[in-house]
Structures are given as C-alpha cells and as structure tokens.
Amino acid sequence: MVEKADVGFVDGKPCKRCKESPAIQEIRTDAVCGSCYCSFIQVKAAKRLEVLTRESRASGATKRGKADYTVGLSFGPSSAATVQLLDVFEGRRAEKNQRPPTTKYTPITTKIHVVHVDTNLQAAGAAPPPSDLLQRWAKRYPRFAFRSVPLTAAIGLSSIDWTALPAFKQGCPPEEQLRHLFDNLPSATSAADLTRLFVRHILMAEAVREECCALLLGNSTTSLAALTLSETAKGRAFSLPWLINDGAHSIADYSHGSTDAEGAGSHTMLVYFLVRELYRKELTTYTELAGMDTSLIIDDASAANPVISHKYQTIDDVMTRYFREVEENFPSVVANVVRTTAKLSRDEPSERCGLCGVAIDATGNERWAGEMGDITDGDVSAQRSSKLCHGCQRSVNG
Template sequence: MPAKELSRPCMDCKEAETVFTVRKRQLCSDCYKHFIAFKVHRRMEIYRPGKTQEVRPKILLPLSLGVSSSVLLSMVEAQIQHQLAKPYGKVFFDLHVLVIDPSSINPSNASIDDNYKVLLETFQSPAYTRLSIHDIFDYVPDMKEIIHEYAGSQFADDSSLSNEDRLSAFRASISTATSAADLDYVLLTRLVAAVAQKHGCKSVFWGDSDSRLAARALAGVSKGRGASMTWQVSDGMSPWGVRFEFPLRDLYKTELLQYASVCPELSDIVIPDAPLSDNVLTKNLSIDELMIRYVQNQGAKYPGIMSNVARTANKLESSCIEGGASCALCGGPRGNVKGNTGVTATTQSGDSEGSQFCYGCMRSRPDLKC
C-alpha cells in the first residue's frame, strides 16, 4: 500500500500505520518489535562464536512468567531461530529456561500449570527446569546449616520437617516486609546461581528492565547492601563463578509491556503484574516495593533520570577482593573489606554468631526488627 494512503505511516518501513511512538519514533508493530529487540540482540554479540570456540556455551534464563522475563525469552528465542534458519548460521548458545514456581514463594499466587504447558508448546527448543523455592536445600546443601546459623536463637529450626515446611517456618519468622522481600531475593538468587552451576551454564540472563534495575539500585543502598550491588545490577561475574547479565537494561517497563501486547504467543504464558493499589499502607510495603512504585511513577514523568540510575549502577566495579571474606548467605563481601561500609553488625543480645554474614543480611535477621 503506498505511503500516501496511510494517515500516520511508520517512520521505518513507511508501509503500515503507526502503532507506537517510542523515543520520538513513530513505528508500526513489526518495526517496533525490531527496534526494541535490536537493543537486546546487540548485547548477545559477545557470544558470537569465534574461530577457536569449540563448545557452545549454555545460558540460563530464569523465567518468572512476568512480562519482562517472558519478553526476554521471546526475543532470545527469535534470535536463535533466526540463526538456525541461515544456511551456515551458527547458534550463539544453548538456552536453558528455569521456572521457579511463584506459588512456592507466595501461596496466594495462582497455579502456573496451564501457563507452563503453553510455554513448553510455544518455545520448543530450550531445555526446561521447573522448581520450587525450597528446592534450594537440594541445590545448595549447606543452606540448611546456613539458615540455622543465620536465624539465631530466636528461631526454633526443626530439622525433622520437610524442606518445604522448614523453609516456610524460617520465612514466616521474618517480621518485616522489607526483610522478607530481601531474603526471598537472596534465596532466589542463590537457587538460580546453583542451577546454573549444576548445568554448566556460562551466564544467567536476568529479565530485569531498566526500571527494575534502577529500583533495585536505590533499594539496595537503603538496605545496607551497597557492597553487593555490583552483580545485582551490572553485567559481570557473580560470586558463584557464573556471569550475571541484564540484557533488558536499555528498556523501560512500559516498552516491554507494549512489546508483549503485540506478541500473541505470549498472551497465555505471561502472568500480568498485580495492579499497584494506592490503598496499601506505606508501612506495610517493603523498601523494594516502595522503590518500584517510586521508579514507575517518576520514570513515567522523567524516564531519562531513571535510566541514568541504572546506567550509573552498571559502571560499578566489583568490590569482591580475591580471597576476601564473603557472606555465607548472600555471597556479598563481609565487613571491613574495601568497598564495604565497614560496619560490623551484632545481634540485639550482642552475640557474635552472625559474624559469617554481611551487614545487609544481618539487618534482615529474625531477631533484628529493623
């Protein structure tokens, strides 16, 4: 169809109507998807096989079935299919998708059985693993002992319980929303890293948008986790010998929502975000939730500021010193290490049983109501 017959032709192809305006570009849905996906695909270039590479690396993609990680999977899969379709095309890596059941983290989350079934039918080439959060005890055998030590005398750890009940009892002992969200994030990160190690993955592709990374950077500092921000927001090596990468770091959450809206194959896979209620008391929200709200509200008005936060955080250099003491729970540097706060945390009773843990983890302990 000639461009002159269109009321608002797409700026790129000039053959279809504009559907989205993104970063001052008016694009049809196909060109929008191409424009957005390019920002992710160019981050995959470091995996382009060289002449000397003999073994194709494996990449782990943790999928929450939320919009962001589902869009990331869709983009990466599209790139792999594109590479496979070329006559002499080489696939950059093999993809392994990890789904940690959301209902194992919060029982109020609905079953994902139907979504998972559609996922396997839609994207057939990756390998899949589906786990519950309490499977961390199988993947990180030391975790039972670590949690027992970490919880301290205020928590009666019962080793006769099942993994599921034992972890539930520990999580239920955490008194504040901030500490509970903080520890859930630590446990999820440890489980993802352990699965990546077990399957010999070179990297983990996290589905965090620019907005989410900005919120995490701001929340991390206020939770005393500044020293471990490096691998939580910037691309590079994690303490577990697996690279952590954030391929969606150039994209805002609103752009990912728009992308998902023109991907019909995702409609029965994605679990939409629960709407942010204005009626929730602020004191009942974790710092992470507060920061996500703040970034979403401010990011809508001033997107440049939030992308600056995430971009600046990506320039952080690791403060982990070779051989330096690291936290048994989260893997971050412990106190008195270059780059850390140098604060030594103690429990209210003044004991020192928490000394194998960092300041950020100590603040979330069951007996520290802060």
C-alpha cells in the same frame, strides 16, 4: 502478526523509520510502526547478547562449540519478553546454520534452559500441583527446555552459608521449615528480601547443574533502577556492582566449611540482564506487538496497586511502584540510575556475605551498626552476624 495488534495510531503519522507503514506507537522520541518497534527492541537485546557471546568466548565459558544458557522466568512481562526475544534469535540462528557454509566458521550450538522458581510454599504433605502455565509455555516455545523448581530447593545449597542464618525447625518438611524461617523474620521486607536471594541462588545452581556458560535474567531498566534504590535502602549499596551489573560472579561453596572468599569460591558464572537497556513499558508493548499470548503473562498487581496495610508493604513494592510512575513521564531519570550504577567498578572480594554472596564492606558494616545503634546480643549472634553484610544482617536479625 504485528499488523494485527490494535494499539492505535499516532496522529496518523507515517513511521519515522521505514517511512512506509503508519505509526502506531512511540519508541523513545520516534513515532514508529509495529515492525520497526519490534526491530528496535530486538536490536537492543541482540547487542547485549553479542557482548555476552564475546565475553563468554574470552573467558573460556564457551567450550567445545557449546553455549548453553539458563534463563529465569517469573511469568512477568520483562522475563516473558526475554524468552520471546531469545526464541526470535534462535530461529534466525537455526536458519543461518541450515544454509551451506561459505567460510570455515563453525556455528556454536545453543541450548536454552528456562527455569521458573515457584515461590508458593505448599501446605505440609500436599503434593505441588502441576504447572499448567509452564506447560503452555513449553508448548509455545518447543526449542527451549522448561523446568519448574520449588523455593525449597534452596535448602541445602552449598552457595549459602547456613550457619549464618537461624537454625531450621527440625523434623519438619522443607515447606514448613521455610515457612517457619519466614514467619520469624522481622518484617515483610525481610521475607521478600530472602525470597529474592533464594531465587537467585536457585537459578545460579541450576545454571551450574546444566553446565551453562551464563545465567540470563529478565530485569528491565525499570526494575534495575528499583532494585538499586531498594538495595541501597536495605544497606547493600556497597554490593550494587555485583547485584546490578553484568559480568562474572563467583559462586561460593560452603560445603567444606570455608568462610573466606578464596576457600569458598569454586565456580564462576556469567550473569547478564539481556533487556537492561529497555523500559518495562516498552517490553510490555513489545509482547503485544510481537503477538505473544498475553494469557501466558502474569503481571505483578501488588506492585502496581497501593497496599492498604503498610505492615505488609515492602521496600521493593514501594520502589517498584515509584519507578513505574517515574518511567511514564521521566524515563531518563530511570535510565540515569542504572547507568550511574553501571559505572561502579568491582574487584574480587576478600570476604563475601554468606547469604547474598557479594562482597562485605567490613568498615561500612561497623559504621552502619554504630549509626543504627545495633548491639549484638550474645556470642552466637555475633559469630553469625559477622558472616553477613549489613543488609543481610538487618533482614535476618532486624
């Protein structure tokens, strides 16, 4: 299937790696054939999976020969490539397990749950239409279990401190409650921010529900760089090690009214970005060379094209478009942003934000509020804001 991809030759040169097939693409600085291109992508992802396997065993997340994973699927090229790569790895693992064992090693059984969070809020009283696209994904990758979860599933999750957020509109369906919440947020950036945080909470909850040892997210180097700068612009720079880096994440439980980290933390989940060392354009090319059905992939046109009205333009859109442009000519700049963030250390927080779930920098919050001229209005707002980091305070209260 690789040889059928019509992506053009690179000056008629032979592949720099295998020296046999003609080069049809460039990977970093090498002109390579389709097979070597796919091998490069697969090796990069496989190394991240090996690190995850070692950490999950060391932390005890892998139990009784079972290593289940939850994978987030947005239908974008990066998350689509993540699912395809896992399918390749699972195929190889299944082939090895069928061979007669030559050692005492017992293969770990793996089940992968692919979860898509539907962020479209349907009209009140209307039944959500069946996801034809997700059904096609399930048919294409029968090894995996696919599931669609509505954004309204975030309502009532114990990992969110709902007392820190504005009260929901009572007596309404969940869809209308969320729409009312989003309509009363101060900006389009705030709505996009809360949507992303709700999606992350839902994916974590699904991973816990399925008793998985890790949550795999399909963020590329490009999207992680954009996320780094957008979170910094929103006032969450202090929380970057928890939002961008791989590792264990504590999941709070506010069902019993605990607000401190010690009382609220009840679960720990490994969160890994399997394709964090690959650029978005590389993953897009990989999906073509690997023979994926491109009709299964939905590209985010809103981030690629300029928005006419700045009223509906978000910080995330600006950063995403910027790094996609920088990626074309200066990929090392994009990689340096992510690598620098990866060097930041993180400790278990003594106090965590009730919305994004990461550590609160109390001193930084006060300094930010003073420089921005924020004045808390009323005791209720003060009590509510004290449970949120500065970034979430700005998203919720403006």
